[in-house]
Amino acid sequence: MAMDRKIEKKARPAWQWLVIALLVGGGGWFVYSLLADASIRTYRVSQEQLIISTTSYGAFEDLIPIRGTIQPFNSVFLDAVNGGQVEEVFVEEGSFVEAGQPLLQLSNTNLRLSAAQNDTQITEQINLIGNISNDLDTRKLRTERELIDVSYRITVLERQKARFESLVGSSLISKEEYDAVVDELEYQRKVLANTEARQILEDKIRDERMLQMQTQIEKLQENLEVSQSSYESLLVRAPISGQLTSMPVEIGQSKTTGERLGQIDVVDQYKVVAQIDEYYVTRVSPNQMARFQLAGQQFEARVLKVYPEITNGTFEVDLVFDGLPPSNIRRGQTLQMELTLGNPVESLLLPIGGFIQDTGGNWVFVLNEAGDAAFRRDIRVGRRNNRFVEVIEGLEQGDRVITSGYGQMEDMERIQLTQ
Numbered sequence: 001m002a003m004d005r006k007i008e009k010k011a012r013p014a015w016q017w018l019v020i021a022l023l024v025g026g027g028g029w030f031v032y033s034l035l036a037d038a039s040i041r042t043y044r045v046s047q048e049q050l051i052i053s054t055t056s057y058g059a060f061e062d063l064i065p066i067r068g069t070i071q072p073f074n075s076v077f078l079d080a081v082n083g084g085q086v087e088e089v090f091v092e093e094g095s096f097v098e099a100g101q102p103l104l105q106l107s108n109t110n111l112r113l114s115a116a117q118n119d120t121q122i123t124e125q126i127n128l129i130g131n132i133s134n135d136l137d138t139r140k141l142r143t144e145r146e147l148i149d150v151s152y153r154i155t156v157l158e159r160q161k162a163r164f165e166s167l168v169g170s171s172l173i174s175k176e177e178y179d180a181v182v183d184e185l186e187y188q189r190k191v192l193a194n195t196e197a198r199q200i201l202e203d204k205i206r207d208e209r210m211l212q213m214q215t216q217i218e219k220l221q222e223n224l225e226v227s228q229s230s231y232e233s234l235l236v237r238a239p240i241s242g243q244l245t246s247m248p249v250e251i252g253q254s255k256t257t258g259e260r261l262g263q264i265d266v267v268d269q270y271k272v273v274a275q276i277d278e279y280y281v282t283r284v285s286p287n288q289m290a291r292f293q294l295a296g297q298q299f300e301a302r303v304l305k306v307y308p309e310i311t312n313g314t315f316e317v318d319l320v321f322d323g324l325p326p327s328n329i330r331r332g333q334t335l336q337m338e339l340t341l342g343n344p345v346e347s348l349l350l351p352i353g354g355f356i357q358d359t360g361g362n363w364v365f366v367l368n369e370a371g372d373a374a375f376r377r378d379i380r381v382g383r384r385n386n387r388f389v390e391v392i393e394g395l396e397q398g399d400r401v402i403t404s405g406y407g408q409m410e411d412m413e414r415i416q417l418t419q
Contacts, residue, residue, distance in 0.1 A: 046418050047417045050404050053351040054399070054401075055395050055399045056398070057397055059344035059347075060345050063338045063341070064385065065339075065386045066274045067275070069272065069274070070271075070330065071332075072267065073269035073270055073320070074265070074269065075265050077263050080255045080256065080257055084106030084108035084234050085107050085108070086250060086251050086252060086255065087104075087106060091103055092244075095243070097241065099240050101237060101238045102235055102237055103261075104249060105234065108234055115228065119227055119228070126217055139206075140203070147196065150188055154188045160181050240266065243264065249261060271320050273318055275314040284315075284341070286303050288341065289301070289339075289340050290319060291340075292335050292338065301320060304319060304320045347382070348392075348397060350364075351403055352387060358405055358407070361381035363377060364377060364403075372417050378394055379393060380394060
């Protein structure tokens with residue numbers, strides 16, 4: 001009987017081991033990819049719910065949106081110079097008034113009595129100064145009369161001396177009579193010199209006193225005018241021509257000194273007053289331009305004045321219309337404007353959206369080439385306006401970015417887009 005022969009198993013060929021290794025490696029890599037992919041925080045959302053924008057190069061206009069209010073270019077406030085009770089109102093709010101036109105009448109009995117007393121006292125002082133001036137004039141005339149008398153006496157004595165000189169030689173008159181005339185003539189000449197010196201001194205004193213009195217009279221007259229004007233101020237008149245836009249008073253109402261009575265606006269000129277965030281306080285300066293649309297037309301305004309005071313995180317600027325202003329504008333009307341802070345610069349631009357509020361511009365979700373997913377990517381941005389943000393690093397031209405608000409997607413690393 002033949003014996004069985006042991007059959008030896010043949011070894012696998014090398015190529016089979018290579019195939020098995022590839023299959024095992026590929027399977028392992030597939031499992032690893034599935035596990036790794038599953039570990040990425042993913043948010044699934046319909047593409048229709050997102051706003052996707054594409055980066056592109058363009059001229060970046062350094063604009064900021066501002067909101068301005070139309071106000072009259074010139075306004076005059078009416079304040080009570082002296083307090084009183086409203087006695088009569090002559091015009092209504094909204095009326096157009098002329099300069100000097102009476103607006104309302106206040107009454108103040110104490111002020112009226114005080115003004116009358118001041119008028120009396122000032123008038124008495126002016127009369128007293130007038131009497132002093134009259135006394136000085138009288139003294140001047142008296143001195144001039146003395147000079148006339150002395151000069152006349154000297155003339156008479158000189159003639160008498162001339163006659164006595166011829167008579168004394170003939171012994172027709174005594175030597176004593178002649179000497180008396182000579183002595184009297186000498187005395188009168190000394191009196192004349194003294195009177196002339198006194199006249200010079202009196203004229204000097206008189207001129208000084210008259211100048212002082214003239215100054216005093218002018219001051220007293222000013223005080224009299226102030227006293228009269230304080231009473232006349234109870235009749236409130238329009239200081240300029242314009243529209244009386246405000247006068248909240250009622251008959252019988254009491255107004256204190258300095259209290260606001262109303263406001264008059266010059267209606268043929270307007271300006272725009274805007275509040276701007278303090279972040280831009282160093283970048284806003286006069287003559288910068290702003291544009292806005294109204295009633296389908298484009299208009300421009302120019303920064304006239306920048307107020308450096310910051311209140312509640314904002315500062316104020318005044319703008320005037322550049323060129324023809326809009327028609328039918330009204331005081332208090334609001335305008336949405338774009339203020340240009342600098343010249344356009346060629347930059348990589350990304351349309352602005354809700355994402356800027358969620359990320360601060362530090363990162364965005366960028367779509368892959370297939371467009372079915374978006375991945376988180378860090379970026380660095382520069383300036384921004386109301387339409388674009390300037391991209392400095394992290395993006396290239398043509399990148400598609402989710403620019404709508406991220407909301408619940410902020411903590412995710414991948415956004416899976418569904419149809």
